Amino acid sequence: MPKVKLVLQRDYKQNDIKQCALRFWRKNWKKMCDIHFKGPNVMITGTPGTGKTTLCSQLVEQTGLNLISIGELAKDNNFYGEYDSELQSYELDEDKVIDEIDECMKEGGNVVDYHGCDFFPERWFDAVFVLRTDNTVLYERLEKRNYSQRKIQENVQCEIMRVVLDEALDSYKSEIVYELESDTPDHMEQNLATIKNWIEKWKSEHRQILE
Numbered sequence: 001m002p003k004v005k006l007v008l009q010r011d012y013k014q015n016d017i018k019q020c021a022l023r024f025w026r027k028n029w030k031k032m033c034d035i036h037f038k039g040p041n042v043m044i045t046g047t048p049g050t051g052k053t054t055l056c057s058q059l060v061e062q063t064g065l066n067l068i069s070i071g072e073l074a075k076d077n078n079f080y081g082e083y084d085s086e087l088q089s090y091e092l093d094e095d096k097v098i099d100e101i102d103e104c105m106k107e108g109g110n111v112v113d114y115h116g117c118d119f120f121p122e123r124w125f126d127a128v129f130v131l132r133t134d135n136t137v138l139y140e141r142l143e144k145r146n147y148s149q150r151k152i153q154e155n156v157q158c159e160i161m162r163v164v165l166d167e168a169l170d171s172y173k174s175e176i177v178y179e180l181e182s183d184t185p186d187h188m189e190q191n192l193a194t195i196k197n198w199i200e201k202w203k204s205e206h207r208q209i210l211e
């Protein structure tokens with residue numbers, strides 16, 4: 001404690017420790033309270049091929065929010081664990097991902113794009129949007145990517161079983177989870193408008209904390 005007192009008195013050029021503490025609080029309260037003072041954090045999730053990347057790129061362009069693509073982040077930083085021979089891909093090192101973006105998420109103002117959402121801290125997100133696509137439409141989109149039949153079937157099954165939606169509902173309060181249909185370009189436009197409206201509403205409700 002005496003050390004803290006000395007540091008505060010030095011940094012705030014004040015002898016009165018109460019005044020120092022008050023100044024420290026005024027300067028740091030937003031960070032200490034985990035308040036998203038740069039805007040809301042929005043998660044865009046869904047089975048691969050449901051349109052997350054396409055939607056997110058338009059969303060960040062039109063809102064100025066910061067895009068965090070977990071797939072890109074993992075690739076750039078080699079945040080991988082064991083190789084899963086069944087899935088023919090590397091496991092994501094979730095702890096490294098969390099450590100890397102925690103500071104940024106605490107500040108807020110991020111759009112996160114990933115096909116899973118259950119390992120993130122619940123406190124990070126103000127809204128979770130889950131894109132859903134008709135099975136036949138999804139099959140055709142994945143076929144165009146030249147995925148193996150097995151990989152296509154696995155993803156389509158995952159969509160039929162609403163795996164990502166249930167994961168979101170199990171991990172977050174149901175009132176912040178939104179299911180959005182993503183079969184056609186019209187749906188894409190509607191979804192963009194829905195999320196932008198949601199962001200504007202959030203901002204008007206949190207005016208007093210935004211920078």
Ligand SMILES: Nc1ncnc2c1ncn2[C@@H]1O[C@H](COP(=O)(O)OP(=O)(O)OP(=O)(O)O)[C@@H](O)[C@H]1O
Nearest residue numbers: 048049050051052053054141182183184185187188
């Ligand atoms: N609502 C939509 N209407 C028509 N085409 C769409 C729609 N959403 C996505 N697509 C098309 O489907 C393909 C896959 O979309 P996208 O890459 O955005 O999916 P994704 O969910 O990000 O996939 P991944 O998780 O593998 O990155 C793209 O060719 C995209 O143009």
